[in-house]
Amino acid sequence: MRILVRMAEVQSAPEMMDVSQAHIDGCGLLSETGLEFAETLAVKGAKVCIPTTLNMGPLDLQNWRRFGVNEDFAAKAIRQAKAYTDMECIPTWTCAPYQSYLTPRFGQQIAWGESNAICYANSVLGARTNRYGDFIDICAAITGRVPRCGLHLKENRKAQILLRLIDIAPAIMRNNAFFATLGHLVGSQAEDKIPVIEGLPVDASSDQLKALCAAAASSGEVALFHAIGLTPEANTLEEAFQGGKPEQVIDIRLSDLQKSRADLSTAKEADMLDLVVLGCPHFSFDEFRELARLIRAQTEKGKMLHPNVKVIVISCQTSYALLQRSDFLDVLTDFGVEITLDTCVFHTPMVAPDTKVIMTNSGKCAYYAPGELGVQVAFGSMAECIASAVKGHIYRKETLV
């Protein structure tokens, strides 16, 4: 509670308020200090007082041996996981909690960590959370209290800048790579403002909006965006701006999207490919279905996974449980896809040290991979990732933008 009160002072919040659900990001990174913090709370007997889901952790708890993770790292990761489950958090272990279990409802006051999930909860669901960092998340879950400020309050949720999509063909907006590309652009354009996007298709899927959120919260700090006719606080422009006027209007044209897409890649066309990473944020069942369809299209032509390329899909137990009850799992494993659950390539040491070039359909993964993994990265649609995995080098048809 002392941490919460000190944070209230930092944020100039006049008082505290209740939250009714939490999502913990602090269980993700394995560090000496993070482990000590979690164990300190758990040993004191702390328990969460509201339903609390867990972000992906630093280890695939069931399959880590298969990915060559060393014993010492695994032992500490297991201790950290135990500290959080001892505090009675729900072992969801996913960075896409909004697609798994206990999806928050419109207007619900929550305390969520994990940048992409914060953005999705606020923007797509209309739940209310600030950007909670590691450690305050569990403090909020234990006490059920947070500082009353920021995005918890309606008046702070009004749009500030208007981003208009100009002359973007509907076919482009149906391509999944469009959403990550747009998100990357929105994150860099919005800076610390709340943007409203005009012109997005109102039937955008959960997975498409997930891709947008993840990219926008990585290139920038977008915790909330509105999209006219699509997100729940923006049926009209007037509603999004709560009767006010935009501070700035920015037009987004095809050429801006092309630049954004190019900025997501550091690797070049035709570079030899080592690894494809899909599932950042965690793959949904529907994305597994799409991947199986793309793989079938290759195998029906007699194509196979290139022997020098690995394909890793990151997901959670919830999606995997559904996958196991479908015909798609065999299609994926027969092709050579490796599926890892509960974790992420950034937090568990599972990317082989000699990996030089990776490809991904995730704006977030593309943003962080050069620094965090020390690799060159190519961004492409899921179809381009699989086509490249078959050819053994980066191959993009530039179907989008």
Next chain:
Amino acid sequence: MERTLVGRPIVSGSAEGTALVSKEPLSFWGGLDLSTGEIIDRRLQRSGAVVTGRVFVFPRGKGSSTSSATLMESIKTDVAPAAIVNLKVDPILALGSIVSDELYHKALPIVVLAEKDFYSIKEDDHLTIEPDGKVLVSRKPSAK
């Protein structure tokens, strides 16, 4: 030349060091190497610079909510900057320093300055941070 800027102490403390100035926001997780203190976000102009022991002057945090954990770990392992000077309050960075203070009694001072003052700080200026949020700036006389 010495002057005093008056800022708001977000996390109170004393520190001094030379300024490392970035015009761009940074996500500490994914942006800072915890073993070397190097800025590893390859898209940033200051990629490759080492923050350790410097007063890190940048507009605000962005990106990952794990940045608080990254900052706390860097404080514990002495890889962190000596202090942080921002233009905007970033609760996630403040949190990393506050939890470090609660757990290890080792806080990293964070000060927020007004725009004019913030942009008046130049690379390698010597900065002294005081607990009340004052920032003493002294510039080395030019060698020329």
